[in-house]
Every structure is written in structure tokens, then in C-alpha cells.
Amino acid sequence: MNKIFRINMSNLTTKCESVPEEWAGLGGRGLTSTIVAAEVPPRCHPLGPNNKLVFAPGLLTGTPAAQSGRLSAGAKSPLTGTIKESNAGGTAAQQLARMGIKAIIIEGAPTEDKWYRLHITMDGITFEAADSLVGKQNFAIIDEMIDTFGPKIGVLSIGVPGEMRMCAANISVKDPDQKIRSHGRGGLGAVMGSKKIKCITIDDTGASKVPIADPDKFRAAAKIFAKSLLDHPVSGEGLPTYGTNILINILNEAGGLPTKNFRYGQCEHHEKISGETMHDTIVERGGKHKHGCHAGCIIQCSQVYVDRAGGYITSGFEYETIWGLGANAMIEDLDDIAKCDNLMDDIGIDSIEGAVLLATAMEAGVIPWGDGKECQRVLRDEIGKGTPLGRILGNGTGMVGTAYGLVRVPVVKNQGIPAYDPRSVKGIGITYATSTMGADHTAGYTIATNILKVGGYVDPLTKDGQVELSRNLQIATAAVDSTGMCVFIAFPALDIPESFTALIDLLNATYGLDLTADDVTELGKKILKIEHDFNTAAGFSKQDDRLPEFFSYEPIPPHNAVWDFTDEEIDEFWDF
Amino acid sequence: MTIFVKLFAGFRENRFKVAKREVKDDCTIADVLEQLGIKEPELGVALIDGRHVTSDQVLHAGVTISLFPKVGGG
Ligand code: SF4
Numbered sequence: 001m002n003k004i005f006r007i008n009m010s011n012l013t014t015k016c017e018s019v020p021e022e023w024a025g026l027g028g029r030g031l032t033s034t035i036v037a038a039e040v041p042p043r044c045h046p047l048g049p050n051n052k053l054v055f056a057p058g059l060l061t062g063t064p065a066a067q068s069g070r071l072s073a074g075a076k077s078p079l080t081g082t083i084k085e086s087n088a089g090g091t092a093a094q095q096l097a098r099m100g101i102k103a104i105i106i107e108g109a110p111t112e113d114k115w116y117r118l119h120i121t122m123d124g125i126t127f128e129a130a131d132s133l134v135g136k137q138n139f140a141i142i143d144e145m146i147d148t149f150g151p152k153i154g155v156l157s158i159g160v161p162g163e164m165r166m167c168a169a170n171i172s173v174k175d176p177d178q179k180i181r182s183h184g185r186g187g188l189g190a191v192m193g194s195k196k197i198k199c200i201t202i203d204d205t206g207a208s209k210v211p212i213a214d215p216d217k218f219r220a221a222a223k224i225f226a227k228s229l230l231d232h233p234v235s236g237e238g239l240p241t242y243g244t245n246i247l248i249n250i251l252n253e254a255g256g257l258p259t260k261n262f263r264y265g266q267c268e269h270h271e272k273i274s275g276e277t278m279h280d281t282i283v284e285r286g287g288k289h290k291h292g293c294h295a296g297c298i299i300q301c302s303q304v305y306v307d308r309a310g311g312y313i314t315s316g317f318e319y320e321t322i323w324g325l326g327a328n329a330m331i332e333d334l335d336d337i338a339k340c341d342n343l344m345d346d347i348g349i350d351s352i353e354g355a356v357l358l359a360t361a362m363e364a365g366v367i368p369w370g371d372g373k374e375c376q377r378v379l380r381d382e383i384g385k386g387t388p389l390g391r392i393l394g395n396g397t398g399m400v401g402t403a404y405g406l407v408r409v410p411v412v413k414n415q416g417i418p419a420y421d422p423r424s425v426k427g428i429g430i431t432y433a434t435s436t437m438g439a440d441h442t443a444g445y446t447i448a449t450n451i452l453k454v455g456g457y458v459d460p461l462t463k464d465g466q467v468e469l470s471r472n473l474q475i476a477t478a479a480v481d482s483t484g485m486c487v488f489i490a491f492p493a494l495d496i497p498e499s500f501t502a503l504i505d506l507l508n509a510t511y512g513l514d515l516t517a518d519d520v521t522e523l524g525k526k527i528l529k530i531e532h533d534f535n536t537a538a539g540f541s542k543q544d545d546r547l548p549e550f551f552s553y554e555p556i557p558p559h560n561a562v563w564d565f566t567d568e569e570i571d572e573f574w575d576f
Numbered sequence: 577m578t579i580f581v582k583l584f585a586g587f588r589e590n591r592f593k594v595a596k597r598e599v600k601d602d603c604t605i606a607d608v609l610e611q612l613g614i615k616e617p618e619l620g621v622a623l624i625d626g627r628h629v630t631s632d633q634v635l636h637a638g639v640t641i642s643l644f645p646k647v648g649g650g
Binding site for chain 2: 233234237238239241242243244245246247249250253254255265266271275276301319441442445447448451452453454457459460461487488490491558559
């Protein structure tokens with residue numbers, strides 16, 4: 001990967017640059033965050049010409065290493081106002097990596113009201129008129145691109161909410177089954193919309209293999225790494241069988257499943273929306289209970305959820321989405337939840353922000369609690385069409401709270417809080433508070449240690465050890481997000497020492513380096529600090545590293561836990 | 577004494593979801609696992625009233641225990 005493409009949307013020019021030395025050892029999140037921090041003025045308007053949208057495959061993407069096919073997208077987020085990285089599976093990352101493209105930097109903004117499709121081939125990048133795609137949602141765009149270019153074409157696209165620059169808009173990535181994966185969080189679809197790019201197509205004809213400095217060492221490490229993924233009970237058995245949705249019942253039993261907009265920690269109809277029920281339903285109806293989001297995924301946490309007649313409803317049906325609609329918004333019917341998930345893919349909004357904002361709209365009285373059919377209508381006909389109500393909702397949970405004068409608004413840095421209650425799972429509360437991304441569970445997934453007993457055990461209900469746990473995980477995650485690896489490699493990496501060593505060996509074998517575990521930790525620290533400095537320069541202070549006030553005075557049953565960290569305790573997070 | 581056992585994920589196969597069980601006094605989680613034919617290393621998480629416990633935890637009459645194999649998500 002030796003090329004960096006700079007796309008200037010102000011004057012419609014492209015430039016192919018060589019990789020500066022200081023960026024050579026970076027990929028994925030490490031690279032997108034470094035570029036955004038170096039080139040985007042922190043106080044710029046996220047939808048203005050000075051923001052940049054950066055795509056970067058991970059350091060190992062395009063190699064045969066299992067799980068390595070993730071693409072990072074970065075920018076200043078219109079939702080949070082912070083720096084943002086969001087990574088996704090799909091085919092684009094591996095295509096770009098094989099084409100030798102280390103990053104694409106999209107800058108400026110067109111002055112004319114015209115829409116574009118960027119077309120990427122081995123000859124370079126061209127600007128194609130895309131006005132005929134305007135008003136179309138993602139599945140229609142993907143179909144049209146397949147009709148035009150054939151099934152192997154890579155597609156990144158935005159739906160109508162992205163065109164309208166709504167803060168919940170995501171960027172969709174075509175997956176190997178012609179369905180959708182998403183750069184979900186932080187409104188990056190709105191940034192793409194502000195650059196007037198409706199779609200990016202990737203034709204990798206003529207691309208070669210990613211060069212590997214030491215193929216023998218690589219093969220040996222790849223084998224150990226893959227074996228560790230299959231040997232660990234979570235990645236080898238739990239995730240492929242039940243998907244991430246196995247968590248519904250665990251969080252419910254532990255009292256950490258936010259229910260009815262964060263009122264309760266347990267949900268009465270948990271069994272109906274659980275991973276066990278979902279697995280049985282998929283098997284009974286002839287869907288697929290295991291499925292990968294990119295070629296080379298051997299964990300296969302994804303699935304294809306079908307209706308009674310066996311027809312496709314959705315895939316990549318995640319715990320967070322099912323929690324948000326099922327427990328938090330009280331929808332009891334998994335089919336309705338699946339249809340909402342499909343609609344969120346189609347119109348292109350983040351399925352976490354989307355689910356959290358729908359529950360907030362229920363709190364506001366806009367949608368009846370638990371009304372899955374009305375949620376589908378609101379997604380399709382309000383948010384998907386950009387009606388005035390749709391624009392209030394489509395701008396995220398915080399906007400809904402403000403518009404309707406609500407107090408119980410679960411956001412940190414204006415990003416919706418996902419599926420784990422911070423009062424009864426305190427480590428994840430530290431991650432929500434301190435993450436450079438706003439509320440984000442993946443940034444430092446303490447659930448592993450607080451709830452699942454992976455990587456040790458830290459009692460979720462006491463404050464002891466949570467700051468350190470979250471810090472260590474956030475540092476490790478920042479590094480893993482730079483490799484192009486899916487975050488689930490963390491389960492074996494936390495428990496099986498050879499797994500982490502093999503990951504480092506893969507990096508060393510690919511690039512001919514001698515990195516040690518300490519170097520990887522240093523990389524993670526450096527990335528977090530770059531991101532934190534950007535946020536500080538953008539106007540954020542430690543006063544923003546806080547959870548909403550209601551968590552401190554509304555005890556959550558069954559443990560009646562409250563959020564009880566002092567400001568000083570939270571701020572210790574940054575002592576490294 | 578009587579206790580209630582809730583099983584999840586793969587532990588349900590050929591067993592049950594929820595059941596009332598008769599166990600001896602001073603019974604531990606490990607004893608319940610044995611009664612159910614589950615090997616201890618297969619246990620991921622055991623909870624009593626929403627609190628994590630280890631397999632040597634002694635049970636009281638009437639408690640509900642939740643048992644999970646090693647699973648996870650994210
Ligand atoms: S385990 Fe899941 S998220 Fe990770 S690469 Fe496979 S399908 Fe994608």
C-alpha cells in the first residue's frame with residue numbers, strides 16, 4: 001500500500017501522492033486519526049469545506065490473515081464535534097489494499113449543486129455525474145451499480161439522510177453477498193453528503209496481492225492466529241452460533257440491559273428477543289446463523305435472518321440494534337426489529353443511534369412504546385424522506401431530546417449510549433465518558449471483563465479497577481483498530497497469549513519489522529493522545545467526559561445502582 | 577432443598593431453560609453443574625440474583641442461579 005489519493009471536491013481534481021515516512025507504519029484508525037488531526041482545523045464546521053473524509057484499510061488488510069478486512073473512515077464528526085473513526089467490513093477495504101491504496105483523503109466541497117460518484121480503478125480516480133442517483137436509498141444504488149459494473153464492484157454509498165446531512169447518517173459498504181455493512185457511528189454519511197458524493201465505486205481489475213516481506217513467517221503466524229480464534233470458546237463457538245445477540249440474556253440476568261429508555265436493567269420479554277430465540281428462528285426458517293462480513297472472516301458472528309417463507313429480511317443483525325429496539329424501545333417481535341434493521345441499512349442511518357433515538361422519540365410521545373410497525377413507517381417515510389419530523393429524529397438522540405424538552409437523554413458528547421447500562425456495568429461507563437469518540441462501547445469493551453469473565457474479572461457493580469480496565473482496553477483497541485482486524489479478535493487475544501504474539505508477528509512479517517508488544521501499546525497510546533488533543537483543540541474539556549446527570553440520581557433496578565464516580569476519578573483515565 | 581436453575585445458550589441443549597431442582601443442603605454451583613452433566617471448565621458465567629459468583633459458591637434454599645457457557649458478543 002504505497003499510494004495516497006487526495007480528492008479535491010472544490011475543483012474536482014485528484015492527486016496521487018506517495019506515503020510520507022511518518023505515516024508508513026500506520027493504517028486504519030491510526031492513519032485516519034493522524035491525517036484528520038494533522039489536516040483538519042479542529043474548530044471547523046464538520047459539514048464545511050475544511051473538514052476531510054478519510055478512508056484507510058488496516059495495516060493487515062488485503063493479506064490472507066483472518067479477520068483483517070476492515071476499512072476505517074475518519075473525519076470530524078457532525079454528531080459529536082469530536083474526531084471520529086468508524087470501521088466496517090464489506091469488500092471495499094480488501095479491494096483498496098490490493099490496489100495499493102493506503103488512504104483516500106476527500107477534501108473541499110463543490111460550490112455547485114451537483115452530485116458525484118467517485119470511480120476508483122487501477123488507472124486512478126474519476127468524477128462521474130451522480131444526479132440520477134439522488135433520492136435513492138442504498139439497496140437501489142447497490143443494485144444499479146451491480147447492473148452497470150457486475151457483481152464484483154465495490155460500493156460505498158449514502159442514502160437520503162446522508163444527502164440531507166443528518167447526523168445519524170452512515171456510510172454503507174457493499175458486502176460479499178451484495179448486502180450492507182456500515183461505517184455506522186458519528187454521522188460520517190453526512191460528511192460524505194456535504195462533499196456531494198453519493199457513491200464511490202471500486203473496480204479492482206488488475207490489482208495484485210498485498211506484498212508480504214517474509215511469507216514463511218507470515219504463514220506460520222497466520223496459522224497460530226487462526227487456530228487461537230477457533231480454539232477460544234467465544235470466537236470459535238459462541239459468536240458463530242448465536243451472534244452477538246447472545247448478550248441479551250446475559251445482560252438481562254446481570255441487570256445491565258437498559259430497558260424502556262434506560263429506566264430498568266432487566267426486560268420482561270428478554271427471551272423473545274434473545275440470541276437463543278434468534279438462533280432457533282433462523283435455523284427453523286432456513287436462514288444462516290453464521291456468516292462473515294468480509295472474505296477471510298473465520299469467526300462469522302453475522303447471520304442472515306429470514307422471514308417465515310425463507311425470504312431475506314436482514315443480515316449483520318447485531319445485539320446493539322436488537323437491544324435498542326427490543327428492550328430499550330420495547331418492541332417484542334424480532335421480525336419487526338429485523339425489518340427496522342433492514343430499513344436502517346437501506347436509508348443509511350447508524351443502527352445504534354437509530355435505535356436509541358427511536359426510544360427517545362417514544363419517551364417524547366412521538367411513537368407509542370413498543371410499536372415496531374410505526375418505527376418502520378417513521379424510518380421509511382419520515383427519516384428516509386427527510387420530512388421535518390424525520391430531520392429532527394435523523395439528527396440523533398440529542399436532537400430529539402432537545403426538540404421535545406426531555407431530561408432522560410442517553411448521550412455522551414451527543415452520541416447515543418449503546419446497550420450496556422453504565423450504572424450496573426461501571427467499566428463501560430468510564431469508556432462512554434472518556435472515549436474520544438463519544439459514547440462508544442467498542443472503544444474499550446469492558447463488558448468482556450465486567451460481565452463475560454474474559455481477560456479476568458472486575459466486578460461490574462463496584463468502582464474498583466474500572467478506570468484502569470477501560471484505559472488498558474481503549475489503548476489496545478486503538479492499536480487493533482489500526483490493523484484492520486475485527487474487534488472480536490480481542491476475546492482470544494485477552495485470554496490466549498500466543499494469539500496476541502501471532503498478531504504482532506503478522507505485522508512484523510508483512511512489513512519486515514521488529515515490533516514488540518510494548519510498541520503496539522505505545523501505538524495505541526499515541527493514537528488516543530492524538531485524538532484527545534484534537535478534541536481539546538476543538539473546544540472539549542474534561543467537563544465533557546461526563547455521563548448525563550440522570551444516571552447519578554435515577555437508581556436502576558434490580559441492583560438500584562447509580563453512577564457514582566467523582567469527576568476526579570474519571571479524569572484519572574488520562575493519566576498515562 | 578429447592579433451588580431454581582436457569583440455563584442459557586448451549587447449556588439448554590437436551591436440558592431445559594428454567595427448572596426447579598432438588599439439591600442437597602450446602603450444595604455449591606459446582607455440585608449443580610455435576611448434577612446437570614456440565615463439566616466445570618465449560619462454565620463461562622454463573623450469577624445469583626444478578627451477581628457473579630464462582631463455582632464454589634454455596635447456595636441457599638430458594639435461590640435462582642443463571643448459568644452460561646463461555647459466550648460473548650460486542
Ligand atoms: S466476526 Fe463478525 S464483525 Fe468480525 S469480521 Fe466476522 S462477521 Fe465481521
